[in-house]
Amino acid sequence: MLSYDGTDYHGWQVQAGARTVQGTLVQAARRRFGADTRVTGASRTDAGVHALRQAASLTTAARITAAGLRGALNADLPRDIRVLDAREAPAGFDARRAALGKRYVYLIDGGLIASPLLSRYAWHIPQPLDVAAMRQALAALRGRHDFGAFCAAPGREKDPVCVVRALHVIRRKERLAVWLSADRYLHHMARNIVGSAVAVGRGARDAGWLGAVRESRDRRQAGPTAPALGLTLVRVMYPR
Numbered sequence: 001m002l003s004y005d006g007t008d009y010h011g012w013q014v015q016a017g018a019r020t021v022q023g024t025l026v027q028a029a030r031r032r033f034g035a036d037t038r039v040t041g042a043s044r045t046d047a048g049v050h051a052l053r054q055a056a057s058l059t060t061a062a063r064i065t066a067a068g069l070r071g072a073l074n075a076d077l078p079r080d081i082r083v084l085d086a087r088e089a090p091a092g093f094d095a096r097r098a099a100l101g102k103r104y105v106y107l108i109d110g111g112l113i114a115s116p117l118l119s120r121y122a123w124h125i126p127q128p129l130d131v132a133a134m135r136q137a138l139a140a141l142r143g144r145h146d147f148g149a150f151c152a153a154p155g156r157e158k159d160p161v162c163v164v165r166a167l168h169v170i171r172r173k174e175r176l177a178v179w180l181s182a183d184r185y186l187h188h189m190a191r192n193i194v195g196s197a198v199a200v201g202r203g204a205r206d207a208g209w210l211g212a213v214r215e216s217r218d219r220r221q222a223g224p225t226a227p228a229l230g231l232t233l234v235r236v237m238y239p240r
Contacts, residue, residue, distance in 0.1 A: 002054040005080040007120050007229065011047040012054070021045070021081060025056070028076040033062035033069075042095040042236040043102050046188065048228030050121065053084065055236040057095040095236070101165065101183045103235040106194045106226060108176040122175070123230040129201030131171050134178075137200040138167040140211030141193065148217040150193050151186035152225070160186060160217070169197070179234075188225055196223030 002025070010018035014026065022041055029037045042055040064072070066086040073083045109115055109122040110129065118124075141147075141164050148160035166181040178194050196213065199205045205223070213221045 001083070001085040002051060002056055003082050003084050004051050004054065005120065006045060006048050006050045008080065009047065011049070012041050012043065012045045021051075021054075022056075024077065024081060025073070028073055029058060029060065031076065032072045033060040033064065036061055040095050042099045043185075043233050045233055046191075046228050046231075049231045049233070050229075051233040053235050054233055055095045055099070055238075057089060057093050058086075098238055099236050100239060101163075101181060101237045102185065102233060103166075103179070103181045103237070104185075104190050105232050105234050106178040106180070106190065106230045107232070108178070108198075108230060109174065110176055111174040120229060121232070123227050125198065127202060129176060129198065130203065131169055131176070131201065133203075133207045134169050134197045134201045136207040137205075137210040138169065138178075138193070138197055140208075141214060142167055145214055146217055147186055147189055147214070149213050149219055149222050150189045150196070151219060152188035152192070153219070156187075158186060162186065162189070167193075190231060191226040191228065192219075192222055194226040194230070198226065199223035 004021050006021065009021050012021045014020055014023045022039055026039050029039060037058065037060040040057045045051060066088055070083045070086040107122040109118045109124045112126050114124040144161065144163045146160045147162050151160060162185065163183040166179065168179040170177045170179065178197060180190050180193065196210055200207060200209060
């Protein structure tokens with residue numbers, strides 16, 4: 001189980017010529033455990049997106065205990081990536097394929113002046129947002145639907161049907177959190193949903209608009225993509 005600040009990374013997945021979380025982890029693991037070591041993440045978080053509890057499977061021929069692996073990796077990894085927990089998994093376990101769903105939270109800083117402590121982790125929106133309207137709008141996205149209208153172009157070749165199990169908007173004084181839980185996500189889906197909900201909260205669209213956007217299956221009908229910095233992977237769900 002990993003936690004990381006994604007600010008200085010081009011997302012999770014290995015990319016040629018770019019610094020990524022998976023690439024950094026693989027480099028550290030191969031230095032310690034050999035060139036045949038492989039790492040698979042449960043969620044391919046975008047550039048700038050963070051994780052509180054990202055799950056990953058590491059396969060190696062080296063003989064080492066789970067506790068030893070965690071200590072060795074944390075000794076070599078940069079401080080913005082930490083291995084929180086390591087456990088032995090059944091042979092053939094794949095963190096991505098075995099996952100039943102993922103939970104994300106998107107944080108909005110609604111203070112008149114942006115908090116410097118949240119500048120890497122929250123979208124600053126100083127204007128008031130209508131939380132009741134946002135909640136009403138997001139209700140249309142719960143359940144099993146075609147989410148093509150919330151998918152960025154690079155992901156449109158995939159099956160657009162997802163099951164959104166929960167969508168909540170929680171306000172605590174000047175902070176707003178949008179919680180999303182789904183079996184799977186399309187490219188930029190979480191951020192496009194949040195950006196659209198914010199358009200409703202600002203009064204630019206009415207609460208019934210998101211249902212019409214969903215039915216259109218047209219990305220051009222939805223709102224803007226929310227900035228990556230406010231999104232954090234909170235949990236990956238697995239069978240008990």
